[in-house]
Amino acid sequence: MSYQLNAVIGDFDRLRSWAAAVPEALVAPLRQRRGLIPLTGSLLAELPRTLGDMSQGGAIAHVEAEFWGGSGHQIASLWRDGAQVWGPERTSAFTASRQDWPINAVLARLGVAPAGSGAPEYWDLFLEVGLGHGRDEEDWQGAALNAYDVADYDAWCERVRAEREETERAAAERAKYERLSGVPVPLNGKDVMALLGIPQNRMIGAALRHLQELHLGHGPLSREEAEAALRAWAAEHDLTTGTNG
Structure with a gap:
């Protein structure tokens, strides 16, 4: 099974504000008030300019990952105020502690918090923020379109809560x-x-x-x-x- 990711991650509402003037940019919601913009077309073709523009209002992460059959690589960098301030870090070995894997490391620098109280070497912010919910650009585009009409992150959370309650109610009714x-x-x-x-x-x-x-x-x-x-x-x-x- 393959996994491909080339995206920007940052504060959902701030990315939405930036994307409002960029028709090609769609923001998929992640956990912990984060959002993800898949990098396609001109966003990818003019990557340094894209990342510089996005990071003017706050820190963002540029993350890349590609896996096939259990092997692959990750690349991550952190941008702030129009400049790259960390990275790019790359690995294809994954022998270090999980907290040091590039995407986990950059998510920690964005303020993503680990769940629970386990040892840091077992933290996997990649999963905690929800990056396992999509496997390619098409999945993230779909997630972004599903949240396209919400006003902000809180509205999206309310929609998710309402949909979950409706699913539970329907399941109880069927039972x-x-x-x-x-x-x-x-x-x-x-x-x-x-x-x-x-x-x-x-x-x-x-x-x-x-x-x-x-x-x-x-x-x-x-x-x-x-x-x-x-x-x-x-x-x-x-x-x-x-x-x-």
Whole structure:
């Protein structure tokens, strides 16, 4: 599996302000209020000028990485006030501590903080800031376009939170209609349809899941107990019940 990266990393909102006047520049959000601009076209062709312009308002990192089948290299440099102030550092050996790998080293100089309290030699700011979420220019362009219409970094965080909550809500809703694996019940789907007088639909799964949850909470049910429990459950959910049983 390959990995390719040639980008600028800096404060998300500041990069967005700079990119507003540069149609080719798109800013993908990273963690810790950072953003990433993939370097393409004229941005890459006029690289020293690009980096000089971007760094006028604050420090930025120019990072490059290419891996294929477990081998590759990293290059990183730090720019501030129009000039390169650190690097470029390059490695293809990766025998030093993780904190000294070029991209991790430059991210630390940008103020990216490690997660947890592990030893510095195990810090991997590359992963902490989210650089593992894309594998090539196309991925980062897509991430940038996904955040193109947000007002600022806080708005993007709010969008992510809302999307996560909606995903969790939808998953919880789906779970109501799905059977639990490995939990036995004394009735099957046909028994439920006959007992309640309802056609085959997602409520069959919901009924069986209800019996499984009763099994987990109160122990195995007899067939008679299961039928009584389902009639009560159907009444609570305004389901039309049949006359069988």
